[in-house]
Structure formats: structure tokens, C-alpha cells
Amino acid sequence: MTTHIGSPAADARRNASPYLYGQEAAAVARVLETGQYGHTEVTEEFEGRVAEFLNVRDAVAVMSGTAALHTALLAIGIGPGHEVVVPSMTFCATVQAILATGATPRFVDIDPATLCVTDQLVMDAVTDRSRAVLPVLFGGRPVDLTRIRKELASRDIVIVEDAAHAFGSSHGPRLVGATGDLTCFSFGPVKNLTCGQGGIVIPRTRDEADTIRRIRMLGVVRSQGERDRTTGYQVEGYGLRYQMSGINAAIGLAQFPHFEDTTRTRRRLWRAYRRALAALDGVRLVDVDPDRSVPHLCQVLIPNRDEVHAQMKASGVGVGIHYAPNHLQPAFARWRRNLPATEQAGAEILTLPFHQYLTEADIDQVVTALGQALTETGATPRAGRSQQ
Structure with a gap:
């Protein structure tokens, strides 16, 4: 074993x-x-x-x-x-x-x-x-x-x-x-x-x-x-x-x-997130195409990201932000250009826990916590399809 x-x-x-x-x-x-x-x-x-x-x-x-x-x-x-x-x-x-x-x-x-x-x-x-x-x-x-x-x-x-x-x-x-x-x-x-x-x-x-x-x-x-x-x-x-x-x-x-098992597990977990997130309006899952990818991240885009991020961290859920756009970083500011899609994603992206220790029950708990954070920060989710 x-x-x-x-x-x-x-x-x-x-x-x-x-x-x-x-x-x-x-x-x-x-x-x-x-x-x-x-x-x-x-x-x-x-x-x-x-x-x-x-x-x-x-x-x-x-x-x-x-x-x-x-x-x-x-x-x-x-x-x-x-x-x-x-x-x-x-x-x-x-x-x-x-x-x-x-x-x-x-x-x-x-x-x-x-x-x-x-x-x-x-x-x-x-x-x-x-x-x-x-x-x-x-x-x-x-x-x-x-x-x-x-x-x-x-x-x-x-x-x-x-x-x-x-x-x-x-x-x-x-x-x-x-x-x-x-x-x-x-x-x-x-x-x-x-x-x-x-x-x-x-x-x-x-x-x-x-x-x-x-x-x-x-x-x-x-x-x-x-x-x-x-x-x-x-x-x-x-x-x-x-x-x-x-x-x-x-x-x-x-x-x-074990890489074949890794591939199956990561695809299964990502699809479990996709199913669970479908119940939250105002949440868009970033598409990684799991049929062709071995997913490395599971991320959503939400308009009030900073408030939700803080709420979920306070509740003990290990969310992150991947990534802050580089053209907005002080070290790279001299090469800044107008990149509207990047800047919007940078303001909205939230990375959910995603690793092989997760179970589908864990995923349901993370999505429940996300729904609660959306409610508490003023963006109440409703039953329905997420924007994908």
C-alpha cells in the first residue's frame, strides 16, 4: 500500500x-x-x-x-x-x-x-x-x-x-x-x-x-x-x-x-470544484480545460475579491492570489502598458485550495465558505449557474 x-x-x-x-x-x-x-x-x-x-x-x-x-x-x-x-x-x-x-x-x-x-x-x-x-x-x-x-x-x-x-x-x-x-x-x-x-x-x-x-x-x-x-x-x-x-x-x-494517478486525481478534484461552484452566481471559474490539462490551480474571478479573500482567510480557508500583474509591480513599472483584461483579472482572481490531499467533502466545505463570504461581503449567491 x-x-x-x-x-x-x-x-x-x-x-x-x-x-x-x-x-x-x-x-x-x-x-x-x-x-x-x-x-x-x-x-x-x-x-x-x-x-x-x-x-x-x-x-x-x-x-x-x-x-x-x-x-x-x-x-x-x-x-x-x-x-x-x-x-x-x-x-x-x-x-x-x-x-x-x-x-x-x-x-x-x-x-x-x-x-x-x-x-x-x-x-x-x-x-x-x-x-x-x-x-x-x-x-x-x-x-x-x-x-x-x-x-x-x-x-x-x-x-x-x-x-x-x-x-x-x-x-x-x-x-x-x-x-x-x-x-x-x-x-x-x-x-x-x-x-x-x-x-x-x-x-x-x-x-x-x-x-x-x-x-x-x-x-x-x-x-x-x-x-x-x-x-x-x-x-x-x-x-x-x-x-x-x-x-x-x-x-x-x-x-x-505515480504520475498517472496524480493526473486522474487532479482532474477529478478540479471537476468537483466546477460542479460545486455552479451553484454560486457572480463567480466565474477560470477554465483550464481538464481534458487536455493536468490542472495546477483552481481559481475563480469575483468582483469583490479583496473582501472575500480577507473573510475566507479569517475563517481558516487557505485561499491565495495568483498573481498580482507584473506590469503593476514597482520593479517593472518602467515597462507598464495598458492591459485591461490583465488588470481586471488581477483585481478579481482568487485561488482556492487545490492539492491532492483534498477530498470532495473538503471542496464542498470550501465552496460553502466562499458562498458565506460572498453573502457577508454583500454579494449574495443564488442557486443557478456560474458564469463560465
């Missing part, structure tokens, strides 16, 4: 909780027993497992999802003087990865139904300085930019998918990561598959994979024979210490056999 780590009773009221299946500790112990804690053969085994799962040729593991984005952008030559088109509705890590290259963000608005970019919004935002588009697969929902891929390529603009929320989601018959675009995943603590901390880049070519591997290892390559007999390595370019440790990789490998 699988042993789950943690207390479901304690975790049910949290916004999100890491979910372990019980084999992770033993997997980490095996790595610790080797005395080698950095990048090891276990890391390479994890890379191979991800590549096999996605049906791609290569995968390069790094220490975080942010590192994956930064490394991918560096690998395609993004730097000072370049713009990267990116939705403002994302975690600030996405923007910080762009700034770390010396490039600047070109913020783009979102479809209010999905909180994701569309092909038309992207094309309206690109400029002569744009060299990459960084669509965010918000909540796990795939973003289809197929219709503009050739147009972007003709303008030397590369699509780099921020798929931090979307491991296991699919574009039609292919999984995200196997569509031909450069793709970055996160395996942080509360992701659908966790390494404790980690990320991975899915490159488009072997040369791109070699470049990413060199960058993540401080620009170092091991010497071959007479190339350098003194130091045993050569530094061939700019790099950072971004490699994933074998300890983190071992956690991910232990999670993989």
Missing part, C-alpha cells in the same frame, strides 16, 4: 501542499549513501525519464523552473537590446528570468476566459526588438500559437514556453514539451510532479541541448585527452551553477510511477 507523507487533516485547508507517495525518502537516502550529492548519474536518469515520457530526444535538468527559463533564453542568444513578449499575469520569476539576460519584458494582455495569451494578442504586441515570445501555460492550460509560428520565425522570434504549471498537459495528441518549441518545466514543491526543487529544459536541437548543458555547468566542459591535461576541464563560455542535484532528481524519479 502506498504511504502518503503529511497530514491530510492539516493540509486540507491550505492553498497548496506538496504531495509525496512514500518512496521519495528512500530514494534520497540511496543517493546520500553514495556520498555524491551534486549532479550525478541519477540526474541523467531523471533527464532520460522525462524525455521518454514526453517522447522527445533530449531534456536538460536544472535547479529550478526559473533557471530553466533563464538558461533557455541565454541559449537562443537573448540579451541586452532585445525584448521578450510575456504576459503580465504570471509569477514574477518569469519576468526576472528575462531581466537576468539583460533583455526587457514586452508585456502582453490575456484572454479573460483562460488567463493565457492568444496568437492575435501576441502579434499585436511584438515589435522590431522582439526576439522571443514566452507564453505562460497558466494553471496547466496549453497555449496554441501554431497559426503564428511561421510568422514569428520569419521575424527571428523564438517561442519559449513557460510550462511551469503544465507538466503532463497536452497539445492535441502531443504532450506539452513535444510540440517543437523550446519548453521549460518546473518541479518545485507544489507542482504536479515534484523534485523538491528543480526544472528542466526541452531543447529543439542537439546543439541547443549542448549549449544549455554547458551554461548550466558554469560554461565548463570536460577535456578530452590532450585538450587540457592540467585542469581536466575547459571553460568555453558564460555559465552558471544551475545543474540539478542527484538528491532532487531522486525525488522526481520516485514520483514518476
